[in-house]
Amino acid sequence: MLAAGSAIRLDVVCRLAAALEQRAGEQGFEVSQSLCRLMTALCTRTQEHPGAGYEHFLDMAYAFCEAYVEASRNVESVAVTTWRADVEDMLKPSSMEAPASPDISGPSEGAPESLLETAQLAVARGDMSGAKVLALQAVAQLARTEASKAEARVQDAEQKLRQASEAIDRARSLVKKAEQDVTVAENRVSGGEAELAELRNHTIQYAEQVNGIERRIAEIDEQIRALQAARTVEESRFAEASAELEAARDAESRGNAELRALQEAEDAARERLEDARQQVKDQQRKRQECEAALMRSRETLTKHRASLADIERTVAQLGEDETRGGAESDGMLF
Structure with a gap:
């Protein structure tokens, strides 16, 4: 069974994948939809087979964010195809089975449990010095185990920190591209506005010309x-000018339509820019969390190592004292 915190995170990922799938469907991104369905299936399989590697699932969840964004732009992207292939391999029945655990039913020689049992037997025999040495050896063994675990946590935190840094670099690249798209869209809008202003001037000129001709016709009607x-x-x-006026109005209408299209493109580019900036903020926050976890793990490792060194020195000193005491007793018998 998964821990309660892990189960909650799985539920959150499932809900986010479903929401992204709905959004991709509304926008017509079929490839993005298929990636969301694979992510949902991976969540389900991880819940059903918690022993298959929860950490590997988290790595695939982080990579899913990049693949989802890339799929909306380039369905043949390496990030998309690689992530899809990895998830499909994970969803195969053979890859979801947890490896068999070795038999640890009884304590091995030198294990803390065995040392403590031996210490209890020494106490029962009245050998308090030997019992103390064995107890300290058991504590030292436990300290070594905790130190090994702390080292593993440090390595895991360092790996996550590297992944967070890489994700930030990718997000910054997306921000730079979005900014370039916004600049291009702004230039196109400016050009469209200038063309529309010129077309409006032509329309005014032709309208004034038509009005003048109409006045001229009225004057001619009054003449003989x-x-x-x-x-x-x-x-x-007048007929020629009217035709030119209609042509000018048609050109103005087309200019309006083109300007609206350019403005919509600009709005879309700005939305992508905001999304990319938000991704940078999210990745920076994750990096800070990873750095904090790394610092805590390193402090724990330092404490465990110091405790282990103290215990080992104490055990060595007690062993030397017991050896000297035994030698002196043997000499007194003779």
């Missing part, structure tokens, strides 16, 4: 029939 030929010419000019 001798000016009918001039009126016909002006009507022809």
